[in-house]
Amino acid sequence: MKSKGKEKGTYVRVGGTSRLADPEKIRELEYEGERVSWDEQICINYPVTEAAVKKLCRDINRYRKEMQEIRENAGTRPRVTRTQLINWNVLKKRENGYLASNAFALLTGKYFHYSKTQCAVFAGTERGEFIDKQEYDGPLYEQIENAYSFVLRNIRRSARVEGLVRKEKYELPPAAIREMIINAQCHRNFLDSSCVQVALYDDRLEVTSPGGLCFGLTLEEAMSGRSKQRNRVIAEVFNQIGLIEAWGTGLRNIRRAAAAYHLPEPEFIEMPETFRVNLFRKGIAEKVDYSAGIIAEDSEEIRRSFGENSEEFRGNFGGTSEELRRNFGEASEEFRENFREKQEELNDTQKKIIQLLSTDGSRTAAELSEKIGITRRSIEMNIRNLKDRGILVRHGPAKGGYWEVKKQK
Known part of the structure; x- marks a missing residue:
């Protein structure tokens, strides 16, 4: 409504209602009109250091390697260098050097104070008493791995025997958990100074992303597979890493994973300034009895x-x-x-972890990840397995403690 001016005359459609757009939404609409995304804009005064560029390239290559091992059809991709970062608009080449995009800042540091993932476990079904809480910052992909590991640490799991193989199963599908957190980071509105929130209740896992759905995309369209990228550079990097597919399959993947676990239908909630996904846990009376299958x-x-x-x-x-x-x-x-x-056989990764911790028990998951060449998430999952089997024992706090390797019989 031109007569009211930009701030009082700009409305957006949310669900079945029209709402006055806030300043952040107006800025996003302006970017949309110019066919650009916020994350490809130059991040003023953010330095482009050789160390940061090398670490980002190294981390992307590490993720690619892991995806290649997990997915049979992933194929081999060339190693990522500064050239690819320029092609993806992560870096801007200028005559006198390189400029950082907002995406580069998000992928390499802690420049934006609100680029965080807040994780919490609550007692009951509403926000109130904390059982556990953590806040993660740093590169987006590290936030995803940390939040994912946080959820896995705080949900039930069981061991079953299938044939002659011992398999562990979490009460919630890891694929859905991961997809929820990735989607929240990839599609959030960085013009909104809120944080991504991952909350675990007695009855559900709740992931909330700032900004709602991308402008012009309805919930029905998103559920049907239509894809619209709010953060084009971040989406491209995540696609290149193998974290997402550029086919709008995220929400449907969550539904399929829940159905495979015989869980209730996930809930997708569009609110004026946020988008929320609820993945429901089975009630106490509905829990599967795995006792007969435990090794x-x-x-x-x-x-x-x-x-x-x-x-x-x-x-x-x-x-x-x-x-x-x-x-x-x-x-x-x-x-x-x-x-x-x-x-009781150890896999190759577990053998390497034991070897490294035998010489220096104070090594962190990040250091082990760097040494072995796999993601921190994989390191933490293998450490948890070794700890459960009594091979590793933790002494002291999370920061400042150390691992003891027990002699194997």
Whole structure:
């Protein structure tokens, strides 16, 4: 409404209502009209150092390597250098050097004080008493990994036997958790000085992103797969890393993951200045009983859970007695011993972690990530596994403590 001026005459549609646009929304509309995004704008006075450029390239290459190992069809991509950062508009090349975009600042430092991820566990189903809380800043991809690890640390998990393999299962699908946090960071409005919030309640995981849906995109369109990028440079980098796909599949992936876990339908809530996703936990009465599938720790529990002789084992695991004898031994005692040994094998990453911590127990997850060449998230998951198995013992606080490697029998 021109007669009221820009500040009092600009309205936006949210759901079924029209609302007066706040200054941040007006600025976003102006960027939209110019067909540019905020994250590709030059970040005045933010330095472009050789160390920061090298670290960003190194981290992107590390993520790519991990995605290549996880996804069979990921393919091999060329190593990222400064040239790719320029092509993606992360850096701006000038005659006298390079200028940083806002995206470069978000991916390399703590320049924007509100670029944080606040994580909390609450008692009950409403915000009130804190059980645990953390705040993460720094590069966006590190915030994602830290928030993801925070959630995994604070939800239930169980161990099951599938065939001859011990598998751990979280109560919520990790793929959905990760997708929720990535989407919140990738599509948030950085003109809004709020933080991304990840809250865990007794009944749900709630992830809130500042800014609502990208202008011109309805919830129905987003659910159907239509994609519109608010932060084009961040989205390009995340796509190159393998964190997202440029096909608008994020929300549908969350729904599919929840359905695969037989969870209630996730809730997607569009509010005037925020967008929220709720992933519901199973109620106490609905929790799956995994007790029969948990790997037994001693011979008595193994006999009780899986049977005393090879005939009972065969009934539980399938296959022929000849195959069982050939693979695991002639007698049931030999079977049990070999079965236990198979479950206790260390993977290559765990062996490297043990080797490094044996020489210096004060090494951090970030240092181990750098040494081994995989993400911090993978390091933390392997450390948690080693800790649960009694191979690693933590002494002292999170900051300033150290790891002790127990001698393996």
